Amino acid sequence: MVIGGLFNLYYTPSAVEQGFTKLPHYKPCTGLDVMSLKNTYAMVFALEEINRNSTLLPGVKLGYRLLDSCSNSLWALQSALSLIGGDAHSCNSTASSSAAYDQPGEKAGGQSVPLLIGAASSTTTLILSRILGPLSVPLISYLASCPCLSDRYKFPNVFRTIPSDLYQARAMAQLAIRFRWTWIGAVVINNDYGNLAIQTFQKETQGKGVCLEFIETVGRETILIDARRAALKIQASTAKVILIFCWYTDVKKVFLELAKIHVTDRQFLASEAWSTSDEILKDLAISKVASGVLGVAIRSSKIPGFENYLRSLHPTRRPDDDFLREFWEMEFGCSPGATQSQAVPLSSYLSPLKKLNNRLNVSTSSLSNKSLMKASLPPCSGRESLEEVQNHFTDTSQLRVAYNVYLAVYAAAHALHSLLSCPNRDSSSGRNSSCSSSKQIKPFELLQSLNKVNVTTPQGEMFYFEGADIPAKYDLVNWQNTPEGSLKLVLIGRVDGFDINLNESAIEWNSGSNQVLFFVSVVHLSFGPM
Numbered sequence: 001m002v003i004g005g006l007f008n009l010y011y012t013p014s015a016v017e018q019g020f021t022k023l024p025h026y027k028p029c030t031g032l033d034v035m036s037l038k039n040t041y042a043m044v045f046a047l048e049e050i051n052r053n054s055t056l057l058p059g060v061k062l063g064y065r066l067l068d069s070c071s072n073s074l075w076a077l078q079s080a081l082s083l084i085g086g087d088a089h090s091c092n093s094t095a096s097s098s099a100a101y102d103q104p105g106e107k108a109g110g111q112s113v114p115l116l117i118g119a120a121s122s123t124t125t126l127i128l129s130r131i132l133g134p135l136s137v138p139l140i141s142y143l144a145s146c147p148c149l150s151d152r153y154k155f156p157n158v159f160r161t162i163p164s165d166l167y168q169a170r171a172m173a174q175l176a177i178r179f180r181w182t183w184i185g186a187v188v189i190n191n192d193y194g195n196l197a198i199q200t201f202q203k204e205t206q207g208k209g210v211c212l213e214f215i216e217t218v219g220r221e222t223i224l225i226d227a228r229r230a231a232l233k234i235q236a237s238t239a240k241v242i243l244i245f246c247w248y249t250d251v252k253k254v255f256l257e258l259a260k261i262h263v264t265d266r267q268f269l270a271s272e273a274w275s276t277s278d279e280i281l282k283d284l285a286i287s288k289v290a291s292g293v294l295g296v297a298i299r300s301s302k303i304p305g306f307e308n309y310l311r312s313l314h315p316t317r318r319p320d321d322d323f324l325r326e327f328w329e330m331e332f333g334c335s336p337g338a339t340q341s342q343a344v345p346l347s348s349y350l351s352p353l354k355k356l357n358n359r360l361n362v363s364t365s366s367l368s369n370k371s372l373m374k375a376s377l378p379p380c381s382g383r384e385s386l387e388e389v390q391n392h393f394t395d396t397s398q399l400r401v402a403y404n405v406y407l408a409v410y411a412a413a414h415a416l417h418s419l420l421s422c423p424n425r426d427s428s429s430g431r432n433s434s435c436s437s438s439k440q441i442k443p444f445e446l447l448q449s450l451n452k453v454n455v456t457t458p459q460g461e462m463f464y465f466e467g468a469d470i471p472a473k474y475d476l477v478n479w480q481n482t483p484e485g486s487l488k489l490v491l492i493g494r495v496d497g498f499d500i501n502l503n504e505s506a507i508e509w510n511s512g513s514n515q516v517l518f519f520v521s522v523v524h525l526s527f528g529p530m
Contacts, residue, residue, distance in 0.1 A: 001441065002063040002111050003047070003412055004083035006076055006118030007040045009033055009068040009323060011249050029070040032326050033249075034393045035278075035401070036120070038310065039142070040066055040323065042402035043117055045309050046409035049458075057417050059434025068323075069119060071220065076124045077131060084137055086112035114443045115140070117408045122146030122192045129155045136444035140411060142404035145272070146192045147200065152467050159411065159450055159465055161404040162272075163472035165197045168296050171474060171495045172243065172269055173204035175294065178502075182209050184269075185239040187230045187246060187254060190217040194245040197271065201243065213239040223250050231257035234266060241267045248274035255286040264288040267510045270295030275477055276400060278392045281487045290487060292510030293479035296495065298400035300475060301459060307396040311386045331389065334380040398489070410457060411465070415449035416441065472497050480508040 010029040047062045065083055069076035081087075115138045119125045125144035132139065133156065140159045141149075147166040149158050176184065186201075188194030198215060216233050218226035231254055234242055244251055251274040258264075268290065275295025280286065315321070315328050315336035328336050386394055396402075422435035454464040463470070476493035493502035508514060 001060060001416065002065055002113050003409070004080075004113035004116045004118075005040065005043050005064060005066040006069045006079055006083075006116060006120065006124075007036050007066060008071040008120040009036050009040065011036075011071050011247075029072065029075075031249075032323070032330065034327065034330075034391075037323055037327055038393050039402050039405050041310060041313070042303065042306065042399070042405040043409055045303070045306055046406045049305070050409070050413045055423075056413055057420070057422060057435060060416070060420060060422075062413065062416075065113060069124065071121075073121075073124045073127050076119050077127060080116060080118075080128050080132065083113045083116060084132065084135065114138075114441045114446050115412055117142065117405065117412070119144060122149065122196075125149060125158060125160075126155070126192060129158045133157050136442075136447050138412075138443065138447045138450055140408040140450070142401060142408050146196050148192060148196060150468050155468065157447055158468045159408075160468055161407040161411070161470055162298060163474070164469055165193070165271075166200055167472035167495065167497065168272060168474065169197050169200035170204050170498060171296050171476075171500060172271070173201050173208075173210070174500055175269065175502075176205060176210045176241070176243075177208050178500075180209070181241045183211055183213055183239050184241040184243055185213050185234060185237050186215045186243040187234075188215060188217055188244070189246045189250060190219045193273070197245045198243075213237050218246060218250055218254070220247075220250065223253050227253035227257045230254050231261060231263065234258065235261055235263045240265070241269060243269045244274065245271045246274060248277035248280060250274075251277070252280050252283070252286070255280065255283075255289045258289045259286050264291075265510065268293045272296050272298050272400075272474065276398065276489060278395070281479060281489060284485050287481070287485055287487050290479055291481055291512070292508055293487075294492075294507065295477050295479075297475040297477045298404065299473040299494075300398040300400050301403040301461075303396065303399055303403060303406055304458070306399070306402070307394065310394055310396070311389075313386060315380075316382070327393070328380070328384070329377055331386075331391075331393075332380060332384045333377065334384065335377040337379050407457065407463060407470075410455070411450065411453050411463065412446075414453050414455045415446055418449050418452070419445055476500070476502055478507050481512070 009032060011031050011033045043066070044064065047064055050056055051061050067079035067083065069079050116128070116132075117140050119128055119139070119141055120143045122144040123146075125139060125141045126146065126149065128139055129149070136157060138157050138159060140161065142161050144158070144160055145162050145165040145168065147164045149155050149160065150164050150166075186198055188198045194217065202212065214233060214237060216226075216230040218230055227250070235258070244254070246254070251270075258266075266289075270293050272295070274280065275293070275297045280290055313324060315325050318324050325336055328334075399406075417435070419441060420435040423433040451465065454462075457463050472495070474495035475491055476495060478490045478492045479487045480490050482488050490506065490508075492506045493500065495501075505514060
């Protein structure tokens, strides 16, 4: 049994101008996202943990196929169709790289998957649901938080392990009302995530004394231009509180632009997409801009054994893992080199359809340049190890998205357990029994089984779906200064459903004060001749 996974492992898609007079010209996206890489290994870790479990799916081994969706809905759709169709063709990783685990005697590249863990955005999940819905293929997303996806009539095959943004936007609205922030600005990503979140925020604050001076939208493909424009808008505005619904890479670019023009006196309210970003927290160039951020964050949790698992990863033990190889080159500045002279890399048959790539006119020139850069790296000594490395990848102190991925895998496993006539997990008599049915799982059967999942996780947490959703739980966090000049993340409260528990005295505001700041602006209206 093979489960598919879609992850945004590369976060910088190419800008594509489509004039509709010739085939669009696409370039592979770049910028390996270390946090997304950790999330993929959370999926692998969960599957390997389940395979060792004697009571969950006994006698059944789960494999996986993971594809990069390149932070692009087109690539995600292409990858999803490849996974669902069991495509085994090659495209030399032009659009995405891959990783896989095969069951003995099987090739994952030739086997269709009945379920997908993904996608990593609301817009992509919406598109995939509409395409795969008629096939009843379940999608369990770990990051798609758009309230629209709660509609079971429109999206009957979507499940998610992240709460709907309805709860996040309401929590942020309650914070604005609580602190009497009457005049604020907003920067939002121009997609379903940003647009629907700001709509919910406006609805929740209507008639409550909170006004929006401006709403600036930014796009992933045009972020450099948009970030500059948003920074200038913030500088020119009288609003001292700025609400941001964007992905962390986009927020970082906005903050860098603000640092260039020395705007350091704004109080930012962060959505969960960037409120815990180590990449921003540790960047000294923007620490003055980002100081005092107040944010809603995905509830953190622990995954026992996951840190040791990450530290044990090594290219020699995973020779076909393209993602790990690239991370190794970034981390240690050396090339692991060929480790299996006769092996055919899994990426040769696990990437999306070559024919489709040819029709899309995908450029391979940047891949060639990338290969030349790798060839210039010195060979690794073999003594490199993650055992003593301290960075974002090995830090498991606050697992958020990774834990969502972990939950998604366990939800799928429990749904399969019910379908395959497996013994009752609580029955001691079934200790050495195996699942009795070896039938081919049909996606619509798995979809029905997922609707009934109600289990206790290995961490002792009750887990179940309410339609597409799980019960809403968030952390409230604050970015505070450290003696080194960087920022640290401090837990200051929690959100359970619509209830907020907040320790106001623990907040360090942008000014450096612990006193609650009331940002109020008086709007002066001038009227022309009647």
